[in-house]
Amino acid sequence: MTVLLEARGVIKRFGGLTAVDGVDISVAAGKMVGLIGPNGSGKTTLFDCLSRVQAVDAGLIRFCGTDITGRRAHDVARMGMSRTFQIIRVYRDLSVAENMHLSLQWGALGLPGLFARTDAATRRRADELLDFLLLSRLRHERAGNLSGGQRRLLEIGMSLMSEPRLVLLDEATSGVNPTLVADIADRIRAVNAEQQVAFLLVEHNVQFVADLCERVVVLDQGAVLAEGTPGEVTQDPAVIEAYFGDPGGGAEPDGEADPAESAPRTGESASSTEGPAS
């Protein structure tokens, strides 16, 4: 099993705040890895470091056996790592098809390709992907006019256009309705199975991660808190405490209504103890 992406001791600081604090993470070729953690645990910053949108303060990042720590973002993209963004980035004033055409493998173009129009092969690939992502009827629509979920799908399509080896998906399901979430999971699974594309997923939707990934990494306050199968991780007391904030309450995300949790602070907030009872 070859290691596709490997990061060692990645540190990223913003002023006095250490957003990513010595994270080690690796993704093997053709595998799917989940990255979860509470808000502000450094997931997106880690993504930014891995895709070279942000420079790291310390650490080593290797992709396909090459040290990419000092590489530029477009270089890394051309090597076969693509990504999506938590805050969706599509070219809003261009059509859906144009967005796809502009996300091709730029590394393979060369100067003549740069000064040519979009070729038939690129169009075909874009059309296939749009079909696959159920977006083909919106091909000529302005990307900014799409709904949030459709734009998520478009961004996933754009990240697949360049035939990447690894895709970093940053909250691919946020703001997407449940039926579409199932669709997205299906598409990701299909791409992974058919083309051996590896995925690293940042998610708040734990079920989504558990369904897709064999291995999950949990970040908390910029450091790796736990790592293992979804089952192991969700049973880990440290994870439960950090992620769900409740050592005794188990893996229910709806902790705010949990009486066990409000109990210790009855002194301050009487209303919250009465809440569940009524």
Added chain:
Amino acid sequence: MSAQAGGALRGGRLLRVVGGLVGLVVLVVLAVLPLLSGTSNATLLTLTLMLTSIGVAVNWNLTGGFTGYVDFGHAVWFGIGAYATAILISLQPNGPQVGWHPVPAIVVGALVAGVLAAAIGRATMRLKGPYFSIAMLGTFVAVREIVRVWSPLTGGGVGLTLPPYLNRQLFYYVELALVVLLVSFTWWLRRTRFGAALVAIREDEIGAETRGIDTTRLKTAIFSFAGLSTGLFGALWAYQNTFVDPDIAFVEVRTIDAVMGTMLGGLGTVAGPVLGAAALYWLREVLWANLLDYHLLTQGVLLIVVVLFVPRGLVGLVDRRGASLAEVWGWKGRRRGGGAADRLTEEGLGDSAAAGPAGGDRDGPAQARAGSEPGSGAQGETAAGGDAETEALS
């Protein structure tokens, strides 16, 4: 909905065909004009200067309109082209007295502007939005003062006189050919991946970079080309003007005209800067002739009207790839459509680009720590409220 869109597209195509035909007729008229007996040298000079103004606006649009780098000092390339050419041609005692033939001097003058544009653009294009604009304005003023002070090379504030060569017809045809070439080039460029990538840089530079576009190289390349091309117009201008000094070679109004003309016609469109710069030039001549005291005021009012009511310019009304200045600078939500979700995302994008995704995390850890303290009420939001939370924060 889709039928409407189709109709609009067809309408756009019809307009494009009609526009192209009108353009061809105008071109033919311009081509035969000097051959008509009634055409005076003064008319030719006016038209030549109008063509110069159009050329500079078309060049400005390559960086300002297509790529989204609004250059408030673009006239610096005009001045550098003019000065480099003048230095190479002039035999005036206070200059270096090189005494080249005008043709190689004009070519080298343009190249000097291009090379300096590559060097300066490499540095200033690290800045985004209005910061880049102001840096270029600073470059413009600095270069003018350097030219004024560096008198052994430039002749200082006195300026340089060139041997007169007053063939108006030749200059007219050369500039007409240049403008036609330049507009054709822009038309072609916009259809290539290079042109599309420039628009991608304008729309979302970080996104373009992470999708494999070498944004630094492409934007510097187009900026250098625009500098070289504007330098060529400057070089030609210097030779036909037979005199340069810092205050007539480096004029703010040349930049303002390029910006205003392009905005009037439509940022990021092919025909926009041509129409806009021509209209502006003509309007100024008319206003100057009839409203001497108020012509600048009228021009200012016109600019305000354009920004407020036709922000995407005349051609921008029908050309989907056009943009308004606010859109180029990412100041406001894009036109047409976009509900609440749209605006939420727009706010996120409006953030300083590199810090954008990280900004969400900045307040995060404190909050996460608070959440993990026993007794604080923040536990529930991690899973359920997470998405909205992070988006709102960024």
